Amino acid sequence: MSVMDGLQQKLQQQLSCIYNDVDIDISVPALAAQLIDIMRITEYCQVPEPFVNHWSEKDIIMITYGDSVIQQGERPLTTLAQFIDSYLSCINAVHILPFFPYSSDDGFSVIDYSSVNEGLGSWADISAIASKRRLMSDLVINHCSSRSLWFENFCKGEGVGHDYFFTAEPDDDLSAVVRPRTSTLLRPTETPSGTQHVWCTFSHDQVDFDFRNPQVLIEFVRIIRQYLDAGVSIFRLDAVAFLWKIVGNKSINLPQTHEVIRLLRTLIEHAQQDVIIITETNIPNTQNLTYFGNANEAHCIYNFSLPPLLINSLITGSCLYLKRWLMSMPPAQDGTTYFNFIASHDGIGLRPAEGLLEEDEIDTLVDTMKQFGGQISSRTTEDGLQKPYEMNIALFDALQGTTKGKDQWGMQRFVCAHTIMLALEGIPGIYIHSLLGTRNDYQKLANTSHNRAINRHRWDLNQLTEQLNDANSDHSQVLTELTNLINIRTQQIAFHPNATQFTLHLGLQLFGFWRQSRNRKQSIFCISNVSDQITDLRINELNLIIAEHWVDLLSGQPIEDITQTMQLQPYQTVWISNVRI
Template identity: 65%
Template structure:
């Protein structure tokens, strides 16, 4: 992503009055020494700078620099989502990107590509190796040389099959004190987690019985960041990833990082300070490197990971998927509009990462406090009718609560609360048109880009709910589908590509351009975008219902002295009203920018 300077200056920024080592030592003191700047913190800071190959006299990067613009869009994919016999999947992925997505996709998030033992990659055995079933570091480098590469730093936990864990059990280094433990007698009643399995796993170590902390599964053992050696190891891994082309670090499940019995062990102060520390090290190592936090939690907690422009460059817009899905299956944008009006505009140097489908499910925690219990139950029931499944999390009282809906987005949008209908394709394209117009950087899951439906065979074979949306395409079959104009997959792919092509040329679609929510009733969802130079305005309006709706152009106050047209259809908008067909989106602009 090319750096784009906003209209401003570096005035007030601290260049290097104290040196980078001292700044890092101050951050470490918050984590490990109660805020006291001790010699041990200085020594640890020097070790971290050495691991990252940083000099003490490096200047402070400008935190208000945008590393993105409207041309940027990322595709989210597993390394083996597209396969060809006889070829490493990472090579097949690059081949497909080069031949089909070059020009519309500027970046790619390759989901965990290290050797793993469970959770489709999120239980890492060795952070410094590429899973040989996918390819090697040369394949990662080749993708990163052409596309902005996002990689997962699975920072909260690693595999029980790792050498670190074997060493932990044998009281050997590295690994001796690398994993979080607790006593069953500790007060763990307030701990928040997204699973229903027991939090503690009993293991027999060489020095006796231990109870290791497992936020997610008993194969995913939480790392012990109370031990500074674990932090040093993670920093070494970050440096290795930078050397191999990773430019965006997705901090997986980072909200759970610091554990403290008697608390929720979620979003603790020291967790935020570790994010700040990683930001300091990463942005000094590479001016174009970024952090994005993966925090599938309620909306306000999620937003806290922006910090004061000193934590994540981007946060996932986790509330968008359930709210947009609810809007399109009910035909009522009330809740989506209410949420939009509450969202603060990110300051320069930060941005929302917008997505509406992912390798996981459609999270329900980010909808807490935004959708009523009745709305959530209606949404869950509708998704079950469309072939979806529901995953649960445990509550303090021992009850289980729906945590996420597992379904392919193409199937999730096949109808409304009244049942399936003939508008599935239009509804699906509408969802993406809304996302692509919003402030923020878009991330499109590969199976949304390709219009992939529920993979029931994979679901049955694995017994894992999330497998329903983790199909693996054979390249030959995918090519055949995309070459057929009548194929649903081709229609989805080319429909989204056309929207991306339009978006890339409009300055009002810069991720940090002004955005205001419009009030057009319950069935017309709209918002206004304006470029930073105020030369371009775009009114993004979607009919979210299955009935044609009339848009009174006087309701959006188009300036009469300017010519207005729909960027998508090319239709002239210098008239009193427009008729929007079911799920039609218009991007009404006073100019069509071209680069």
Template identity: 60%
Template sequence: MSIFDSALLQRTQHLLEMIYHETNINVSFEMLTETLLQEMRLESESHQIASHDQVRPSDLWDQSTTVMITYGDSFLAAKEKPLITLKHFLDEHCEGLINSVHILPFFPFSSDDGFSVMDFSSVNEALGDWADIESISQDYRLMADLVINHCSSRSLWFQNFIKGEGPGHDYFYTESLDADLSQVVRPRTSPLLRETQTDKGLQYVWCTFSHDQVDLDFRNPEVLLQFIKIIRQYLDMGVRIFRLDAIAFLWKKIASSSINLEETHNVVRLLRLLIEHAQSDAVIITETNIPNRENLSYFGNANEAHCVYNFALPPLLINTLITGNSHHLKLWLMSMPPAQLGTTYFNFIASHDGMGLRPVEGILADDETQVLVDTLQDFGGRISWRALENEEGEAIQKPYEVNISLFDALQGTLKGKDELGIDRFICAHAIMLGLEGIPGIYVHSLLATRNDYQRMEHTGHNRSINRHQWQYDELEGLLEEKSHHKKVFTELKRLLAIRQQQKAFHPNATQFTLHLGYSIFAYWRQSHDRKQSIFCISNISDVAQEFMLSDINLVSTDDWHDLISGAEMTRQDMLVQLTPYQTLWISNS
């Protein structure tokens, strides 16, 4: 008789059948189910004990939840491991304002700044060790990458694949050169199949991203079992937020796009089920840099990702601020469905990667996207491309992302660079911090880091332009003197401190888009108990704007004030003037 809860057994087995229904596997679904649960150590007794302390979906996050995104070695200090220096930065500069930290892949790797993992179970010795990771997780909610689609060609698994024996010998997806791969969607221009000489002869390995990042074959249940073991280890080390990297590409089929396939969605459902039962306060975030409608599908019916990246927000918000026109941003916001209880959006406007352009396909016209790309190139940005075919079947390239630091991206408008860059930059963050969802702030946005051309030239990769490494002593000096770094950091921390006190900024609080003209972007938030309302109003242009308080229908019996400036908003007939890029958070409490 099984030691596991019958409902859990049935749900797990059903999902496994949905994943592998077209795959010939040499194990029963019942046996596979029990093995998965054993690997996650979900014995019924311990699960029943944990169930008494289950976390309600509404308690997974609140208005104080803010994630800082960083590499493990964003800060360097003499005679100190970078993870220790990172902990110093968090404790000395972010305590009380940042409660969660996403440390980008901290494992041994061979390329792509960590996303070509050689060993999923170890910490890169150049960064520190598991004790350093656990130290951070004790004081901050830790988010880590589950690089689940691929691993390094220098990994032991892939070396065993070449030898034809040992763990990994059957973990990789191979395909024939004759297979119909014409519909495959991928974000790179390199050949899809990597020619590899193995003990079994010449084989062609699927590589979605690069030939050093070899795709794993989840048609083999053993691969799934390995990742369940990895998840269990990460939970034991304090990871509570799992970022499923490149998850949309997980399952492959010939004569298909091999992206967002139903098997992939079922794998996400299975991982959520198992992780929730192992750790009720753990959260899954899917990283799917794809068109908006496809991205939203990863919520499922509140049974897949707890959070999805709001990938359309960065290009739309940057486009809004450099054009001075909020039309597309407003239409997009109006089209976004409120997230169901237990799910929410993960909002960000900059990250370690470039600004993706695929999410605005169907939102911005091609010529508008080209204007955005050209403008950001004028501000020092670089373009990364993806391979496509035109209607005639000819190979073409299309911009995939713009590589640029957010601070440099917002140093001007379509007219060129100006003196309003800092105001524009703060405005972008004030807009993001008020939106429905959890804010994720890239460390180099927090510090207003500029384009790092030297690092980009050294690595030969465009993305390195926004992956600066700070000498900690130098940064400390800049944050003590009158630098733009200090000015931005101080103001962003002030906005975070204000935000975390407002119930109307709960990630799932009510949100409605307001209409105050194209030069003003505005929306309304209301707390779950309906006691607090906040009208978030931003001038997204480089000239002064104005509106009447009567335009937003403030309840006359309440006392209203701007949370940011402290100004009273008392009279319905009051004419409010906004300086370029000024934001108001008009609240009744």
């Protein structure tokens, strides 16, 4: 069987699974052929090799908006590119959050997927960034803006998009639907055929697509092809867990959703084998893990449980829950890995902590974040109750103290959080405002009345460079510390995203794990004091091999006596390695 015949057959099987219960106006073979044609896959393509890791220990992804750093009279994407080159050369990949024309939600309500927001720059600017670093782009696949041409045509009842949106009836049983918002699910919309009630998982400006219509799938495959041509090599599938809807169902994590992701992966990897798919599924941990499939779905999944659990450890001084979770996490098989982060443009999600943190722990965590200036966003449960959904706060402020209140250890605690995250199995993602030590933006919060705005500051380049050139400023110290950590991390083969990881048992104040390189030549014992007390680390509990030479990679200090007891200062981390690369 030829490569093309095999691809055609595989796509037909996937499409048959997706549309098994749907009458579509195109034959499955014809649809498969059309998708192949759109992706420009030819008979000369290679069969993708399974279980291949398209990443290494050198990969660090920075998360940023296109206008997180601005300079008067210059396109923000140009400013961003120059700033990265000047100050963030340690970063080899960048996730530019939605850079398209939009109407709300800071870019996630897309008006036109095929254009770059003129206020940011052009496709040439996007491609210029992609020419120097791996570029990650959002594929906002669940919904679009109510101001898009597609939705305008839906309202007119004619033209491209008039049948792209999911509707239901007000008297349908929608009580089981799971969603992260408190607004009403259905949006009444006048059309030539009468009032239609459009499904809106997130807001009434974000109208959900109806993937039962294969034309919607065709449109997104066209979009993917355009992004590949522009240099995008990592696709973040935004809110993809909600993609397929069934009235009377929870309408989350449905089998058809998983099959759509598998189909998109099949197309993408035949077009360009080293492209990565990351699914953004802010849901309980066990559900999140299913998006790996059998190494045939997402290449990476967000480690959404890490931020709340790590912050909980650092404000309580106990790693109990963090350690339990890490012990329960399955090692990612080759061809898959975790995407680790502790801060992003969104808040710190609490749903991924459900079942991992006790309710009273979550309550304490929420109360502490409020004391540090954070906002709390809620969702409506299936019982109609309001429940905290995410904590909105800058990470630097979130870690300025403990449950006892603010203290003098904020900087050390903040750096400790990153030493833990950078050493864990997976690819690290660091928010630009973490790299810069940005604080809560109360002015933006007041101006927008949106809780998430508190962590979406926009820096003026001149003011930022003034801060970064002042060695005494928090911003300069943070960037220096994190740059040093990244430079050390990226030189260690034991920090390959798929290198072996085992959890250590060193009590509740010391959080530790062991990494071993895939060739077994390097071991690193990563141990952090998560408390505000000086804590003893008994080196002999690590079972270091006496014939090896050991060194703390972070301080450069050799471990002369493997029977010694080392005192770890509050929030100090050691990376004890037998090889210094």
